[in-house]
Amino acid sequence: MATLTELLAEHTTLSDEAAAHLQRLVAEWQLLADLSFADYLLAVRGDEGEFVYVAQVRPNTASTVFQHDEVGHPVEDTESAQGANPLIHPAFATGRIMQEGLATRYGNLLVTRVAIPVTFEGRVIAVLGRAVEASETRPPSPLEAAYRDAAQALCEMVVEGTFPLDEANTMGLSTPRAGDGFVRLGPAGVVEYASPNALSAVHRMGWTTDLSGVVLADLFRRLLNDPFESTDAAAMLAMAAGAADDSDVPVRGLRMEFDARRATVLVRAVPLRSRGRSQGAVLLIRDVTEVKRRDLALISKDATIREIHHRVKNNLQSVSALLRLQARRSNNPETSKALEEAVRRVGSIALVHEMLSGSVDEEVDVDAIVDRVGTSIVDVALPDGGGSRVVVTRVSRLGVLAADLAMPLVMVLTEVLQNSIEHGFATGQKGARIVIDAERDVRSLAVHITDNGQGLPDGFDLEKSDRLGLQIVRTLVSNDLGGQIRIGPSPDGTGTRVDLTIPLH
Template structure:
C-alpha cells in the first residue's frame, strides 16, 4: 500500500494542483479498489483531471482476481482525453455519477463504465472512481440484432397489425409503449399502463398523447431521438429495468415512431448480487477453516516444544503434515473464491512447505515434481489428493532410504483422457515387504482413493530398485 500511496502522491504533484488533503482523500479511496474490482469482476481506476481541463491521468488501478483483466498492460500514468472519455469528463464537470455508460477500450473491448466523482470537504470534485466491466458478448448480440434494423419499416407495418388485436401485447409481461416522433404516447399495453401509474404522480386515466417524459421519469429524450436500436439499464423506485428503444421508420411519409420495450430485471440483478455475496461468504468460510487448522497445528507444535515422549514425536509430525495439507487447499480456496484448486500448486506447497519427520537423519532426500499441465480439481477431491500425496511421501521417508546417505522421490501428476494419474516413485531400497497394509498411512490412502475419489491405488517394485505407488481416479466436473 505504501507503493500505491507514493505513486498517487507523485502523479498528483506532477500533473495536478491538488492540495495535500485532497491527495490524502484519494489515497484513502484507493484502499478499496481491489475489493471493488473483485466483487464487480471489473477493472477499477482513479483518474484525476490535469491542469489541462481536457486531459486526465490514471493515478491508481485494480485488476480483478475473479475475472480476466480488460487490459493486457497497466494503465497507471496513462493520459486520457475528453474526446475519448466523455462520461469521465461529464462526471467531473457536473459532480454527478454517470452510470451504465458504454465505451470501447483501446484494445477493442466493449465495456460498461460507471463513473463516480470523488469530492473533498468543500464539495469540489478532485478525482473520479471508474468501474469498467466487460460487455463484449452482450454487444455482439446487440450487433446481430442491429442488422434487423434495416427492416424497421416493415416492422412498423407489422406493429400496426398487432395493435388491431390488442389482446396480443396485453398478455406480455413487459411494457410496450409506442411513441410519436415528439415523444407523445400513442399506445401502451396493460403492463406499461401499470408501470406508468406506479411512477406518475398525476393518475390520469387517458394516457394518449401524453408526453412520455412527464409520466416515466427514467425515460430520457435520447431514448426516442435516435434512428436505430438502443438499449440501456435504468433504476427507478428500487427496481432495475432494461429499456430498449426501436425506431420505426416510415420512409414514404418521412416520419418515424419509437417503440419502447421495458423489462423488469430486478429479480435477476438481486440474484446476481446474492451470488456475489455467496462467493465472498464461501471465501470467508475457507479462510476461517484454514485459520482454525493453523491454530490446531500451532497447538501441536507448542506441545512438541514443551516436551513429548520421543516415540510420539513422529506421530505428532505426521499429524501436523496432514493438517498442513488440508490447510493448503483451503488457503487456495480462500483466495480464489471458486471451488476449483490448481493441484500442481498444492503439491508444490506440500513438498516445499512441510517439514517431514527425519526418519533417517543422515539421509538427504530431494523431491522432484513432473507435471504435463495444470490440473484443477473441486475442493473435495483436492483435500483427498493432498492427504494422499502427504501420506505417500511420509511412507517413502520412513521406509525407502534406511541406511542410505541420499535419496530421491519423484512425483508424476497428469491427466490421461478421462482419468487423472498420480505417481510417487522413490529410488530407495525397493519393496522389501516393508509396506504394511495395516499401517495408518496406507489405510488412509486406500480409503481416500476408494471412497472419496472413486479410484484405484497400487504399488510395485520399480525395476528392481525403489518402489512406485500410483493412484488413478476419474476426472469429474461438479
C-alpha cells in the same frame, strides 16, 4: 449438427469479418423474428453459385411456419420444395428487399414470403428469407402494428449493414425479449406505443398513468433513485431516440439496469436509423425485481459460506500451531514425529479451506494446492543427507475439482509425497526427485506420482501395510473418492510409482 462457422467454411469463402457480421446477426435475430411474428432462414451463396440455408430462427410470438429444420439444405426455387423461397436469388442480385404480392400456399398454410439482403461493407453477403403465416382480414392490433413497424425498420438496417448494432454492455447484462415489455419511441423520445407488460414494469417503478405521449427520458429522470443513474438513463434514451440524427455519431445499442423506488428493471434500447435519419428507437423492458432479490440472497449465502471456510482455515491453523508447539516441547522423538505428521495433515486441510474461501462455486484449483504442498514438503531435507533435498515437480494439470473431491485428494497426495520422502530414498541420495503427472477426461482423473528412489521393500503389500499414512490413503481413496490406488515399481525400475484413479461423476 454443424455450427454456423462450420457451414460458412464449408460452403463459402467469406472473410473473417463478414462471417463475424453474420454471427452477430444470428445472435440478435430472435428480436427480429419476434417483432415480425415470422420464421427467418439465413441463406448464403456457395462457391458454385448455389444457395444454402446455414441458420434458422423461429418466433416466440407466433406459431412456426417451418416444422422441420432447414439448416444445411439447399435453397430451391420450386414452390413445392421444403423451405422454398424463390425471392432469395433476386434479392441477392439486386440488393433490395423482395416481397410477394399475394400469399401462397405452403403445405396447409397460406404464407407471405420476403427476402432481405444482408449487407456488409457495401456488399451483399447473404439473404434473410422471412416466412409468416398470412394474416386474417381483421386489422392488426396496436401491439401487432407497433411490432411490425419496428421489424420493418430493423430489416432496412440489415439491408444497409447497420444491424446488428454494437452493444454497450460492459456489465454482461442479459437481453430482454419483446414479450417482456416493448416500447416504441419516436425520434423525439416520445412514447408512441407501450405494451401492457412494459406499462406494468413502469408502474412497478412508481408511475401510475398511461405512457402514451410521455417523454420517457424525463420520466426515468424522475423515477430513478440515484441521481447519477437517472442522468445516465435520460442520456441513454435521448441518444437512442434522437442522437442518430447526426450522421457522425455512431449508432450503438445500449442496455442498463435501473433501480426505482419499487422495482429493478433491465432496459435495452435499440436505435432505429435508416437512410441516415433517426426513426426513433425500440425499448425492451424486463422487470427483474424478484430475480435481483434472489441474486442478492444467493450473493449473501455465498459470502457466508466463504466466510465459514475462512474461519475454519484460521481455526485449523491455530490447531496446527498448537500441535507444532507441543511437538517442540516433547522429549519423546516418536511423540514429536507423530505431532509433526498431524501438523502436516491439518495444514493440508487448511489449504483447501483457504482456496474455498476465495471461490464462488465451491470448487478449487487442485494444482495450486499441490504446488504449495510440494513446496512445503521440499523444505524437509533428507535424513543425514548433508543438505540434499527432494525436488517435487508437477508436469501436467489436475484441474479444478469440487470441494468434496478436492479435500480427500489433497490429503492422499500429501500422504503419498511425505511417505515417498521419508521411506523412498536412500540416506544422502543426490538428485532425488518426485514427478506428479495427471491424465483427465470427462469421466475420471488419473494421477501418477513417480520417484527415483530405492524402490519398495521386498514383500510390500498396500492392503497389509501397518503404516498410518498408507492406511489413511487406502481409506480415503476407497471411501471418500470411490477410486483405486496401486503402488508398484516405476516403469524404468529405478524407483516407485503410485497410480491413483478417481471417478469425476
